[in-house]
Amino acid sequence: MAELQLTGLQKRAEKYLNRVIEFQKIPGEKIRGNFIGFDKSSADRAILQLSNAADRTTVPLMYVVTYCEEIDEAKNEAARDRNQEKDRAIAQNPSKS
Template identity: 50%
Template sequence: MPQPELTGLQKRASRYIDKAISYKVRPGEVIEGYFSGFDEKNNERAVIQMSNAADTTTLPLMTVVNYFEGVDDEEVEGNP
């Protein structure tokens, strides 16, 4: 069975796979882990691998893309 073609948002996000993410879900609750790929059941969600290998969660893919693109922007601004 052929792999489904990636959406535009998945293509943008794919360059951030295996990068660390620390995202504040709500006050006092932070998700920390690595962006490990895309949810097989919902192509608009990103799978986050937590520090315990058995634990994963998902976040909206747009949230993950915005997080990493914001981090990249901060790194560029910090380097004159």
């Protein structure tokens, strides 16, 4: 049996499988779940496994990709900032390095 071809967005999302996603369905109500795969009936939906193993929901796949990319970018920016601070500290006090 031939395997389904992934869309471009699904290929981008693939690296985020098993990541925890927070999603706000309505104001004041957030859901949190693990991104476990793609909805077979809709190529642009992601499946989130909620805390109860039997509970699942779907969310827009673009949301998952954007959410994960923003978190990764924030982590990378924080790491860059820490490295720049270390470099400045070393430049100001070269004898302590």
